[in-house]
Amino acid sequence: GQNIDQPTEMTATEGAIVQINCTYQTSGFNGLFWYQQHAGEAPTFLSYNVLDGLEEKGRFSSFLSRSKGYSYLLLKELQMKDSASYLCAVNDYKLSFGAGTTVTVRA
Amino acid sequence: GAVVSQHPSWVICKSGTSVKIECRSLDFQATTMFWYRQFPKQSLMLMATSNEGSKATYEQGVEKDKFLINHASLTLSTLTVTSAHPEDSSFYICSAIDRGRSQPQHFGDGTRLSIL
Numbered sequence: 001g002q003n004i005d006q007p008t009e010m011t012a013t014e015g016a017i018v019q020i021n022c023t024y025q026t027s028g029f030n031g032l033f034w035y036q037q038h039a040g041e042a043p044t045f046l047s048y049n050v051l052d053g054l055e056e057k058g059r060f061s062s063f064l065s066r067s068k069g070y071s072y073l074l075l076k077e078l079q080m081k082d083s084a085s086y087l088c089a090v091n092d093y094k095l096s097f098g099a100g101t102t103v104t105v106r107a
Numbered sequence: 108g109a110v111v112s113q114h115p116s117w118v119i120c121k122s123g124t125s126v127k128i129e130c131r132s133l134d135f136q137a138t139t140m141f142w143y144r145q146f147p148k149q150s151l152m153l154m155a156t157s158n159e160g161s162k163a164t165y166e167q168g169v170e171k172d173k174f175l176i177n178h179a180s181l182t183l184s185t186l187t188v189t190s191a192h193p194e195d196s197s198f199y200i201c202s203a204i205d206r207g208r209s210q211p212q213h214f215g216d217g218t219r220l221s222i223l
Binding site: 031033035040041042043044045048087091094095096097098099100 | 113141149150151152153156198200210211212213214215216217219
């Protein structure tokens with residue numbers, strides 16, 4: 001089976017940095033995705049890691065360590081609009097999602 | 108690019124009604140589309156994988172006779188919830204992969220289904 005763990009909630013202030021961790025134990029691995037989901041909306045793609053290391057995309061960065069079954073999503077210079085749920089998903093010919101981390105950004 | 112359109116966005120209907128949800132890839136061709144269901148404050152759960160020109164592959168515990176999937180073309184997949192009941196009320200989301208690429212999945216805007 002698939003086991004994907006991420007924290008339930010995180011709170012940070014505007015302009016700060018937040019790191020969302022994701023650990024996984026899956027029967028197969030063909031990449032790890034991070035998606036952002038605002039309440040009542042569908043997920044939007046943020047990043048994709050298939051090799052170890054850091055991928056940077058503007059204010060968002062994602063890191064992967066396959067040997068440790070670990071990834072994190074780093075959000076820098078937080079803005080109010082970043083308040084959302086962040087989903088970690090592992091691709092094993094199909095996507096398996098974690099329960100999501102709700103990030104609340106406060107002024 | 109990579110836009111997926113899902114229709115309708117909101118459905119409210121009586122118990123026993125069948126509801127059809129459409130998922131279209133607007134600017135790419137998708138040999139594979141996926142259907143997910145999400146209950147409040149829970150994660151996305153894959154229901155089935157829809158393959159163009161062939162039968163869908165259903166996840167364990169998903170009734171294929173209740174959730175009918177048709178993937179008739181490279182840009183359209185439909186999910187029909189037959190004889191819907193209140194417990195079928197949920198947020199249904201489709202996604203598609205560009206046939207020219209292997210990743211990522213692009214999601215439609217979702218359909219909120221409420222069965223009275």
